[in-house]
Amino acid sequence: MALKSVDQIVVGNEQSEGVGARVRRTIGSYSLRRLDPFLFLDEFKGEWPNGFPDHPHRGFETVSYLLKGAFQHEDFTGAAGLLEAGDVQWMTAGRGIVHSEIPGKNAGPVWGLQLWVNLKAKDKMVEPRYQEKKAKNIPRGEKDGVSVAVIAGESMGVxxxxxxLTPAYYLDFTIEPGCSFTQDVPQGWNSSLYVVQGSVTINSAKKVNVHELAVFSIDGTKISMSNAATSSEPVKLILIAGQPLNEPVVQHGPFVLTNEEDLMKTFDDYQKGKNGFEKAPGWKSKQGTEALKARGKQGRDL
Structure with missing residues (x-):
């Protein structure tokens, strides 16, 4: 099958998000509102007490992948955990979750990526769940100067x-100078790659630089990636691909539904503590509260 062509390059410009955190948003920006089934792709940086204190979600999944530092997670069900460099958390918010995500207090600067994956209408009210993988437990492949961490999907036979719930690939590639690799992507899927270090050449022609997202054509099933022999460093990039849902998207902040009626009901559920938000009223995370106090803020920042 043919190589996918590059349809668009989106530059991730830095902006404020959460409380004191900085992100580079590509998917979900003015330049690329959505890439079905993906809603957001952020490269984030921060350091305690800056971060993302108590906030709700409904109707989609969040994928948090840490590149540096440590990130604490806590939610209103009592679940808590710590992500460290190379770890990933694939969280299905489903019918509703309220949580905080704050850099480790003594972990220094934090750097990572967060991807939002939409859910089909039939899956939007599933029970929340977490799939957390430590770096050592993420399967990996390596061939001819190219290595890949297979967070979701498959590559190099891994x-x-x-x-x-929504069929998707999430692949972390490192390509040494002078090396190349061609990745297969299922027919009809939307796909893109985001460069977090160096510059990559696509199909021996198109150069994509750090903090840029290459969006590919729907046609074709292969993506060719290479790092110039003259490069002074490996290129590190994230390739994501997903099966389009082809359903309406009605979104307000952290709530993603398929119609206005369900969106309004979600606000009512959240405010009244119903249908998955029973523990939301009055709940405050310990780490979020501590971080807000350290910044001189009170209450929740949604």
Missing amino acids: KSPVQT
Whole structure:
């Protein structure tokens, strides 16, 4: 099958998000509102007490992948955990979750990526769940100067154990100078790659630089990637691909539904503590509260 062509390059410009955090948003920006089934792709940086204190979600999945530092997670069900460099958390918010995500207090600067994956209408009210993988447990492949961490999907004959309600690939490639690789993508899927270090050449022609997202044509099933022999460093990039849902998207902040009626009902559920938000009223995370106090803020920042 043919190589996918590059349809668009989106530059991730830095902006404020959460409380004191900085992100580079590509998917979900003015330049690329959505890439079905993906809603957001952020490269984030921060350091305690800056981060993302208590906030709700409904109707989609969040994928948090840490590149540096440590990130604490806590939610209103009592679940808590710590992500460190190379770890991933694939969270299905489903019918509703309220949580905080704050850099580790003594972990120094934090750097990572967060991807939002939409859910089909039939899956939007599933029970919340987490799939967390430590770096050492993420399957990897390596061939001819190219290595890949297979967070979701498959590459180099290696498959991820992560179960995605929306079929998707999430692959972390490192390509040494002078090396190349061609990745297969299922027919009809939307796909893109985001460069987090160096510059990559697509199809021996198109150069994509750090903090840029290449969006590919729907046609074709292969993506060719290479790092110039003259490069002074490896290129590190994230390739994501997903099966389009082809359903309406009605979104307000962290709530993603398919119609206005369900969106309004979600606000009512959240405010009244119903249908998955029973523990939301009055709940405050310990780490979020501590971080807000350290910044001189009170209450929730949604």
